[in-house]
Amino acid sequence: MVLASFLSSELLYIPIVVITILLLITFALMLYVILLKIASGSRQRLKKRQFEIWENLVLKYLSGEVNSKKIAKEVRTKHFSLFSEFMEKYLETLKGEDFQSLTYLLKEMGLFDYNLKRLGSRKRWHRVYAAFFLGLMRDKEAVPALDKGVEEKDSLVSFVSAIALAKMGEKRYLKETLLILTRRKDLRAGRAAEVLLEFGSGACAELGLLLGKESVTRQWKYLIIDLLGYWRHLEAGPMLLELLQVSDDRQMKMRCIKALGQISYIDSASTLASYLDDEDYLARLEAVKALGRIGIWDYSAKMARCLSDENWHVRYHTAQALAAIGKEGVAVLEETARQQTSSDAQRIASHVLSEIKLLDEQVT
Amino acid sequence: MKDILLNLIEKYNWLILFYFLGINGTYILLNILSFFAIKRYLKERKTTELERIFQSPFFEPISIIAPAYNEEATIAQSVQSLLHLQYPQHEVVVVNDGSKDNTMQVLIERYGMVSAPITYPSQIGCKKIKEVYVSPEYPNLVMVDKENGGKGDAMNAGVNVSRYPLVCFIDADSLLESDALLKVVRPFLEDPTTIGVGGIVRIVNGCKVESGQVTEVGIPKNSLARFQIVEYLRAFLFGRTGWDVINGMLIISGAFGLFSKEAVVECGGYRSDTVGEDMDFTVRLHRIMREKKREYRMTFIADPVCWTEVPEKLKTLSGQRNRWQRGLIDTMLFNMKMLFNPKYGIVGLFAMPFFFFFEMLGPIAELTGYIVFFVSWYFNIVNFTFALFFLLAAIVLGIVLSMGSLVLEELSFRRYPKIRHLVTLFAYAVLENFGYRQLNTWWRFRGFLDHILGKKGWGKMERKGFQTIKG
Numbered sequence: 138m139v140l141a142s143f144l145s146s147e148l149l150y151i152p153i154v155v156i157t158i159l160l161l162i163t164f165a166l167m168l169y170v171i172l173l174k175i176a177s178g179s180r181q182r183l184k185k186r187q188f189e190i191w192e193n194l195v196l197k198y199l200s201g202e203v204n205s206k207k208i209a210k211e212v213r214t215k216h217f218s219l220f221s222e223f224m225e226k227y228l229e230t231l232k233g234e235d236f237q238s239l240t241y242l243l244k245e246m247g248l249f250d251y252n253l254k255r256l257g258s259r260k261r262w263h264r265v266y267a268a269f270f271l272g273l274m275r276d277k278e279a280v281p282a283l284d285k286g287v288e289e290k291d292s293l294v295s296f297v298s299a300i301a302l303a304k305m306g307e308k309r310y311l312k313e314t315l316l317i318l319t320r321r322k323d324l325r326a327g328r329a330a331e332v333l334l335e336f337g338s339g340a341c342a343e344l345g346l347l348l349g350k351e352s353v354t355r356q357w358k359y360l361i362i363d364l365l366g367y368w369r370h371l372e373a374g375p376m377l378l379e380l381l382q383v384s385d386d387r388q389m390k391m392r393c394i395k396a397l398g399q400i401s402y403i404d405s406a407s408t409l410a411s412y413l414d415d416e417d418y419l420a421r422l423e424a425v426k427a428l429g430r431i432g433i434w435d436y437s438a439k440m441a442r443c444l445s446d447e448n449w450h451v452r453y454h455t456a457q458a459l460a461a462i463g464k465e466g467v468a469v470l471e472e473t474a475r476q477q478t479s480s481d482a483q484r485i486a487s488h489v490l491s492e493i494k495l496l497d498e499q500v501t
Numbered sequence: 502m503k504d505i506l507l508n509l510i511e512k513y514n515w516l517i518l519f520y521f522l523g524i525n526g527t528y529i530l531l532n533i534l535s536f537f538a539i540k541r542y543l544k545e546r547k548t549t550e551l552e553r554i555f556q557s558p559f560f561e562p563i564s565i566i567a568p569a570y571n572e573e574a575t576i577a578q579s580v581q582s583l584l585h586l587q588y589p590q591h592e593v594v595v596v597n598d599g600s601k602d603n604t605m606q607v608l609i610e611r612y613g614m615v616s617a618p619i620t621y622p623s624q625i626g627c628k629k630i631k632e633v634y635v636s637p638e639y640p641n642l643v644m645v646d647k648e649n650g651g652k653g654d655a656m657n658a659g660v661n662v663s664r665y666p667l668v669c670f671i672d673a674d675s676l677l678e679s680d681a682l683l684k685v686v687r688p689f690l691e692d693p694t695t696i697g698v699g700g701i702v703r704i705v706n707g708c709k710v711e712s713g714q715v716t717e718v719g720i721p722k723n724s725l726a727r728f729q730i731v732e733y734l735r736a737f738l739f740g741r742t743g744w745d746v747i748n749g750m751l752i753i754s755g756a757f758g759l760f761s762k763e764a765v766v767e768c769g770g771y772r773s774d775t776v777g778e779d780m781d782f783t784v785r786l787h788r789i790m791r792e793k794k795r796e797y798r799m800t801f802i803a804d805p806v807c808w809t810e811v812p813e814k815l816k817t818l819s820g821q822r823n824r825w826q827r828g829l830i831d832t833m834l835f836n837m838k839m840l841f842n843p844k845y846g847i848v849g850l851f852a853m854p855f856f857f858f859f860e861m862l863g864p865i866a867e868l869t870g871y872i873v874f875f876v877s878w879y880f881n882i883v884n885f886t887f888a889l890f891f892l893l894a895a896i897v898l899g900i901v902l903s904m905g906s907l908v909l910e911e912l913s914f915r916r917y918p919k920i921r922h923l924v925t926l927f928a929y930a931v932l933e934n935f936g937y938r939q940l941n942t943w944w945r946f947r948g949f950l951d952h953i954l955g956k957k958g959w960g961k962m963e964r965k966g967f968q969t970i971k972g
Contacts, residue, residue, distance in 0.1 A: 152890035159897040166904035167927055173911045174920050262544045269547075292691070293545060328690035330560075356693075419664065449617030449635050450664075484615075488637050 184219065191223050198242060199235050205245040217251055221270050224248075228273035240274050249276060256282050264294045272301025280307055287317050295321065296328065303335030311336055311343055319347065319357050330360055338368035345373050348380075359392050366396025374402035381408060391423055398427025410436040418448040425451060429458025434465050441469050444482035452481055456489035467493070510877055517870050521891075524859045525898050531743025532905045538746050539738070539803055539913045546804065561666050561689065562590035563682055563759070566659030568652050569595055569673035573602045575810070577611045579673055582713025584639055588682040592641040595673065596659045599649025604673075608644055612636040625770030627657040652755065653771030653778035660765055668765060670779075672756040675809040676705060676713060684805035685759045694796045696764040697786060699753035700805035701737045703916065704730050706813065715808050720922050723813040727929045728937045733811075734906040734926075738803055738913075745801040749852035751787070751832075753799060755779030757807035764790075764797075775835070776957065777828015784836045787848045804914065819944045826864070826948025827956065833861050864945035871939075896934040903930035 194211060197203045212220045227239055243249055248270075255267035256279075268286050271279040279301070286298025287310075299318060302310050318329050333340055344361045347353050353361075362380075365373040374397065381393035394412060397405040409431070412424035425443055428436055443455040459466035473486035565583050569576055576595070583593045597605045608614055614634040621633075628650035636642040647658050656670055667689065671677060681700060688695045707721030721727060744750040753760075755778060768786050771778045783799065790797040812818040833840075833856065840857055842849040874892070877883040907926055910916065917923060 152887060152894050155894050156890060156897055159894065159901055162901050163897060163904055166901065166908055170904070170907050170911045170923055170927075171920060173908070174915075174923060177911075177915060265545070266547070322693065449633075450640070453635075453637075453640060492637075 187216075187219065188223050191220065195227065195239070195242075199238055205242045208242060209246040212246060214247075214251075217248060220246075221248065221252075221266075225270075225273060228275075236275075240276055243274060244276070249274060249278070253279060253282055256286060261291055261294065264289075264291075265297050268294060268297040268301050272297070272304045275305045277305060277307075280305065280310070284310055284313070287314055292321065296332070299332045300335055303332050306337070306339075308336070308339055311340055315340075315343060315347065319353055329357070330364070333360070333364055338370065341365060341368055341370040341373065345370070345376060348376065355386065355389070359388060362389070362392040362396050366392075366399035369400050371400055371402070374400050374404065378402065378405045378408060381405070387417075391420060394420065394423040394427050398423070398430040401431045403431060403433060406431055406433055406436060410439055413439055413443055418446070418451055421446065421448070421451045422454055425455045425458050429454070429461040432462050434462060437462060437466060437469060441473070444473055444485060445480065449481075449485075452485040453489070456485050460489055460493055507880060507882060510873055510880070510882055513869070513873050514877060514883060517866065517873070520859070520866050520870075521895060524863070525895075525902070527855055527859070528739075528902050532739045532902065532909075533743075534746040535739040535742035535909060536912075538742050539909060542802065542804065543913055560589050560686065562592070562664075563588060563667045563669050563686070564659075564663030564665040564762075565591060565593045565669045565671060565682075566656055566663060567593065567595045567671050567673040568598055568655030568659065569600060569604050570598045570649070570652070570655070571600045571602045571604060572673045573600075573604045573607050575674045576604050577607050578710065578713045579676060580608065580612070580642065580713075582676045582679075583671070584642060585679065585713065586677060586682050587679050588686075590665070591682060592643060592664060594643045594645060594659045594663050596645045596647060596655040596662075598647060598652070598655035605644070605646055609634065612642055613638050614642070614644055621662045623661055624766045625657040625660055627654050627661060627770075627773070630658055630662070633662060651773045651778070653775065653782075654773035656755070656778070657770040657773070660762065660770055663762065666762050667759060668762045669759045670755055670757070671807060672809060675702070675756050675807050676710065676715060677757065678806045678808070679714060681757075681805040681807065682759075685757075685802060688798070688800045688802065689759070689761070692798050692800075694798045695761070695800060696790070696797050697753050697758060697760045697783070697799040699741060699750070699799075699801045700757045700759075700807055701741075701803045702733060702754050702756045702807050702809050704733055704811050705808035706811055708808065710808075718916050718918060718922075720917070720925050721813070724929075725815065725818055725937075726811055726813050727925065728933050729811045729818075731903050731906075731926055731930045731933060734910055735903055737801075738906045738909045739902075741801040742803055742909075744852060745799075747847055747851070748798065749847045750799055750801055751784055751848070751852050751856055752780040753783045753801070754807075756809050757805075760786075772835075774957075775828060775831045776824045777832050780828055781832040781835060784832050784839070784848075784853075788836055788839055788845065791845045791848065806916075815940075819940075819947070822941060822944040823948040823951060826861075826945040827952045829856070829861050830949065830952045833857050864942045864949060867942045868946050899934055899938070900931055903933070 191208075191212070194203060194208050198205065198208055224239070224243065228236070231239060240249075252267040252270045252274075255263040256271065258264055258267070264286070268283060271283060283298045283301045283305075287295050287302065289295045289298070295317070299314050302314060314332070318332060333344070341364070344364055348358060348361050348365075362377065365377065377393045377396050377400070381390055381397065384390055384393070394409060397409060406428065409424050409427050412420050413428075413436075415421050415424070421443065425440060428440060437459065440455055440459060443451055444459075446452050446455065456470055459469050467490075470486040470490050473482050474490055476483045565586075567579065567583065572579070580593060580595060595608060597608075614636045616632050617635040628648040630645055630647045632646045634644040634646065636644075643662060645658050645662050647655065650658075659670075660668055667686070669682065669685070685698050685700045688698045704721070704726060705715060706723065706726040707719040708715045709717035709719065720730070741750060741752075758779070764786060768782065768789050771782050772785075775781050786797075786799065812821055833853070836853070839845045839849045840853050845853070874883075874888055878885050878888065904927070907923065907930065911923070917926070
């Protein structure tokens with residue numbers, strides 16, 4: 138009867154106290170949520186109003202009607218976070234003189250120094266946002282601090298700092314940044330692609346060098362191949378062709394095929410054509426697309442055979458590739474479409490021809 | 502004899518007390534963890550420029566796999582929404598799992614789909630695929646027509662036919678928000694060890710839908726659906742988020758989950774002989790990765806939204822809850838060796854025991870708790886007033902936890918735009934404790950019994966279709 142005695146009426150105050158506390162918490166939470174709703178509504182309205190005022194001021198500033206001091210006076214330090222948020226859109230979209238004027242304004246207001254200081258903050262989020270904002274400002278004075286940021290242990294700070302450097306077009310930091318990024322185990326190549334895309338096609342030569350290094354992971358090599366193709370870096374053609382011929386990595390080969398097509402590297406056409414007979418339909422698909430992009434007539438007979446491929450996607454893209462080659466390719470499609478007996482090849486050729494016709498009608 | 506019975510009842514009362522402390526203690530912990538996790542996510546989201554992701558040609562393409570069984574009411578809208586998702590490269594694979602209605606015809610007519618004998622590697626076992634259809638108008642749309650084999654089997658068929666390295670499973674009756682893929686793919690970019698990500702599932706009942714997208718969030722008129730909104734917010738916002746923080750998430754919902762195809766194949770795909778295929782799959786992924794000593798992460802993000810229709814009739818809802826319970830039991834028993842096994846880390850030592858004792862045995866504990874309460878009162882073992890207060894405390898704590906998820910919602914995503922929406926949800930967070938919760942316990946208990954009796958079926962889900970705006 139231990140429980141019975143424990144639950145004697147003298148102890149009844151315990152559940153009463155607990156329930157009272159819980160009820161109070163319930164009401165407090167309820168009130169808090171309603172207040173949050175009201176507060177967020179009024180914050181949104183305030184933000185909207187503030188943005189409208191600032192927008193007006195900034196536009197006047199850009200047209201020379203007001204000076205930076207007037208804006209600095211309007212925006213108090215306590216509004217720096219909100220003002221930074223407001224400026225994001227402008228910094229991302231404006232270019233040339235307007236952009237220069239804006240960065241001058243932000244420096245005059247102390248927003249640049251404010252973020253530079255925050256880059257050294259102990260709070261992770263402050264460092265992340267500071268790197269992000271400095272990247273938007275693209276002021277070279279921030280480069281040494283951002284370079285340190287890339288080396289940070291925290292992957293997000295490192296990533297955002299690298300993006301910021303890339304936005305500034307700091308090619309001299311490219312090699313170092315790449316080395317740091319490729320060493321990081323916590324950064325997937327897909328995300329690193331964002332950094333490299335910001336660096337732009339000027340990064341191709343450096344990337345090409347990395348492709349030959351054994352220390353670079355497979356995932357990174359895939360990304361580099363994709364990038365070389367994306368930027369149509371013609372100089373990478375021979376290297377990619379060699380990689381396609383010697384690599385025993387299926388994924389690597391597929392990416393090489395795609396990249397060679399994107400680069401339109403004519404010397405690779407015969408090798409690419411050999412993949413039209415590959416047992417993997419994805420390889421046939423990429424090969425036919427690549428040949429379509431290169432656009433030479435020499436392999437059209439072999440390509441035409443792929444109109445009867447067992448895979449619909451291969452057939453469809455073959456028809457499109459033939460159409461892309463030009464008049465000769467279209468003639469092959471027309472001939473196939475005229476066949477008396479209904480076949481996969483005939484159906485897909487007719488379909489793509491009708492697509493082309495529709496497109497032509499839309500253009501004219 | 503009476504003494505033995507009384508002694509047993511007293512011990513049982515203690516057990517119930519520990520059960521109460523254990524389950525609610527864990528829930529409070531999950532609530533706190535979720536609060537910090539969501540706060541952190543929202544801050545980091547600020548620096549992720551989704552537009553850049555959308556433009557990037559280097560993101561791994563995604564195959565969306567939507568198993569469909571008798572979905573003629575919603576399938577066209579769902580597919581339309583899937584085709585127009587923002588993502589650099591994705592395909593939509595609808596798997597018609599032997600529907601008895603016009604699901605397939607609806608798609609064939611709407612998208613001009615034609616038969617295309619596509620070859621595909623048969624990486625995971627599934628029932629016979631009768632035909633594959635493609636749409637000349639939408640080259641990224643594929644429909645697989647197969648023999649009925651259950652949801653898991655349909656998902657496996659979809660994986661076999663899919664072309665891309667990431668596979669996203671969604672329910673064919675659900676709608677993804679246009680930027681959902683861009684958001685859900687983030688962990689794959691940030692953490693190379695990621696193999697699975699789940700997104701939040703919200704309730705579309707009461708919302709307005711236009712061109713396959715939710716354009717106005719609202720609260721349904723139906724009370725059952727309202728109760729489920731509170732439940733879903735609790736389950737996803739603090740449940741999944743909290744478990745994710747400690748890498749102990751045991752379920753990535755079949756309604757919306759993104760996985761590495763390699764991991765799916767390695768795991769052997771979904772089991773077709775269970776009604777809880779999504780939970781079973783998530784648990785098996787944990788098991789296999791840990792057995793292979795592979796570094797991996799399965800995570801949950803509360804931001805990418807999948808909207809789904811929930812049952813508005815008692816019969817349908819009871820069937821669904823019964824099925825969920827049977828699925829849970831099946832998963833627990835199938836993966837029993839993980840329980841309290843240190844080899845499986847936090848999953849074996851904390852998550853599995855929690856789900857086993859508190860979620861799986863929960864309905865038994867609750868139901869017998871009510872019975873023992875009256876017996877104890879009858880035999881005067883327990884002070885009636887105290888027991889009543891105890892019950893009241895349990896109810897109020899439940900309300901506090903529901904309020905916690907509403908606070909999380911309002912601090913973070915604020916999907917319900919009006920104060921009256923929140924007030925309604927408050928009311929239902931309170932009301933659910935008086936009747937709905939007990940009904941749920943009963944349905945789950947029935948699920949328990951049905952599992953023992955070997956019942957395997959899915960039950961019938963009635964679809965109303967989305968509430969569309971006439972344009």
